[in-house]
Amino acid sequence: MSSPPRGELAAQLEPVVQEAVGAIGLDLELLDVHQAGRRRLVKVVVDGEDGIGLDEVAVASRAVSAALDANEHLLAGPYTLEVTSPGADRPLTRPRHWRRARQRLVKVKQPDAVEFFGRVGQADETGVVLLVKGELRRIEYGDVERAVVEIEFKQPSADELALLEQGTGEGTEEGSR
Known part of the structure; x- marks a missing residue:
């Protein structure tokens, strides 16, 4: 079974990831999915009202991982999850x-x-x-x-x-x- 193209896949995963991140009180800043060899790399950038630390990133990583595993049919194969916070140089856009x-x-x-x-x-x-x-x-x-x-x-x-x-x-x- 093959999965949809990158942009379409990210659009399908966004509500799943948004719900998982929102449930722990964080905001989804970015979701990107791209092919990395035989695996897909799912990059998730999260932020919190007062910023975010390593503990919150770890909690978000577990929540997103569980949500993706529950919806593995969307990814249709192995993936690597990368959860991070926005950098200090992130533009103020919202x-x-x-x-x-x-x-x-x-x-x-x-x-x-x-x-x-x-x-x-x-x-x-x-x-x-x-x-x-x-x-x-x-x-x-x-x-x-x-x-x-x-x-x-x-x-x-x-x-x-x-x-x-x-x-x-x-x-x-x-x-x-």
Whole structure:
């Protein structure tokens, strides 16, 4: 028995993997299936509300493995499962990525080639408040071409964090959209 092509197979496996990952309180970020010799490589990237550690990756690996074994007819043969977390350089592409990056420094590139750094404040479904050079700016996600978290070796200043917190209350830029 042969299995469907790669893209179709990933589409068939996605609800199975999504359910297994969701049942343990994690988010499925990526599911990729490709041929690796005689086996298929099933790569699953998961994340949690507050990030994810090795223990959560191990739990996710067991949950996904059990779900795939229960649906082995879809894979139709041997496979290797790789479960991992997103890297530090993962682009911020969804509202939940921005919420998880709260208080972190990000590099944002806009379609007009403007690049700037800002610290992430309140994020909702359509945009985010960033602290840029001491001022709060609301940026809509549609105005972001690419954004990534910058690795920092020092904590943000108390002044910066206080400004971000001001941006989440009523009557501020966030509350007066």
